Amino acid sequence: MTNQAKGILYTLITVLMWGVLAIALKVASKVIDSTTIVWFRFALAFLGMFAWMAVSNPKELGILLKPTWLIVISSLALGWNYIGFMLGVQFTSPSDAQVAIQAGPVLLAVFGILFFSEKISRIQLLGFFLVLLGFGIFYQQHVGAVPEGQELQYTKGMLITLTGAVAWAVYAALQKRLVLSYDVGTLNVFIFGLPVLLFLPFADFSSLAHLSIGYWALLFFLGANTLISYGCLSLALKYLEAGKVSVILILNPIITFVLMGILTWLQVSWIDGEHFSVLSIAGALLALGGAVLVVRKRRKPKETAEGPFAE
Numbered sequence: 001m002t003n004q005a006k007g008i009l010y011t012l013i014t015v016l017m018w019g020v021l022a023i024a025l026k027v028a029s030k031v032i033d034s035t036t037i038v039w040f041r042f043a044l045a046f047l048g049m050f051a052w053m054a055v056s057n058p059k060e061l062g063i064l065l066k067p068t069w070l071i072v073i074s075s076l077a078l079g080w081n082y083i084g085f086m087l088g089v090q091f092t093s094p095s096d097a098q099v100a101i102q103a104g105p106v107l108l109a110v111f112g113i114l115f116f117s118e119k120i121s122r123i124q125l126l127g128f129f130l131v132l133l134g135f136g137i138f139y140q141q142h143v144g145a146v147p148e149g150q151e152l153q154y155t156k157g158m159l160i161t162l163t164g165a166v167a168w169a170v171y172a173a174l175q176k177r178l179v180l181s182y183d184v185g186t187l188n189v190f191i192f193g194l195p196v197l198l199f200l201p202f203a204d205f206s207s208l209a210h211l212s213i214g215y216w217a218l219l220f221f222l223g224a225n226t227l228i229s230y231g232c233l234s235l236a237l238k239y240l241e242a243g244k245v246s247v248i249l250i251l252n253p254i255i256t257f258v259l260m261g262i263l264t265w266l267q268v269s270w271i272d273g274e275h276f277s278v279l280s281i282a283g284a285l286l287a288l289g290g291a292v293l294v295v296r297k298r299r300k301p302k303e304t305a306e307g308p309f310a311e
Helices: 003-028 034-056 058-064 069-091 094-101 103-115 122-145 151-178 184-202 213-239 242-250 252-266 278-295
Strands: none
Touching: 003 069, 003 094, 003 213, 003 242, 003 252, 034 058, 034 069, 034 184, 034 213, 058 184, 069 094, 069 151, 069 184, 094 103, 094 122, 094 151, 094 252, 094 278, 103 122, 103 151, 103 242, 103 278, 122 151, 122 278, 184 213, 213 242, 242 252, 242 278, 252 278
8 A cells, every 4th residue: 555545544544533423422412521531532532642642652651741833822722722722612513613614724824824824726716715705604504404592502502513623723833843843642642641630630530430331332422533543644744745634634524414414304312303405515615625725735836937836
C-alpha cells in the first residue's frame, strides 16, 4: 500500500469516527449529563495515551509537570471544543451541530492569514462567501422548523457550537507551532489530561450508577472515539498532505446527514428525527463546498503575480 493510500485510509477512518460521533453524543445525552460525557471521553483517552507513553517513551511524561503555556492554552481550547460541541448536539441535532462545527477549519484558514502571513486566493474568498451564504440558508430553514417556543434554545445551541469551532481553530493553530518542538504523543498526553482535572468537579457520576450495558458500551465508544480519531488523524498527516486531509475531513457531516436521514426514515424511538428540506440540504452542501474551497491547498503564486491575491 502506497503512502498516499495509507493517508487516505487513515483519514477516512477519522471521518467515519467523527461522522458517527454526533449521533452517539445525542443518544448518550438523554441519560448522561453532558459534562460527565465530556469528562469520560477525556479520561479514557488520557488513560490510553498515558499507558502508551509509559511503555514507549516514559521520559516524555515529564510534560505533565512542566508544560509550556502554549500547551496549556491548547488543552483548554480543545476542552471547550468538546463541551461546546456536546452542548450544541444536545440543544440542536447531530446534523445541525455538524454543519456549525465546520466553521473551525474555515476559522483556521482565517488565523493562517492573520497570524501566519498566509496569502488568500480568489478561490478562498469565494469559499468564505459560500460558507456564509450556505450557513445562513441552512440556519433559516432549520430554525423555522423548530417547534414553537424552542427557537431560542436552538439558536443558543448553534451559537455554543460556533464557540466550540472557534476553540478548535485556536487549538489547531497552536498545534501548528507546537508540533515543531514536541512529539504528537507528548502533546496529547497533556492535552487530554488537563480537561480531566478541569471537568472533574462538574461531572455527575450519579448518572452512571444505573446505566444499562448498552449505554456503558456507548460511553466507552465515545471515549475510544477520541483515541481512534486523533490517532488516525496523526497517521494521516504523516502520509498525506495536510491540505488533502483537511478537505476530506470537512466531508464528515455527510455521513451524519446520511445516517440521520436513514434513522428518520426508519422512525426509530431512541433518537429524534431530523427535518430535512431541499433548501436546508442545499444550504448545508453550499457551506461544506465553500469550506472545501477555503481549506484546499493553495497553489504557489506565479513569479509574475502581483496584487494581494495569490493565483
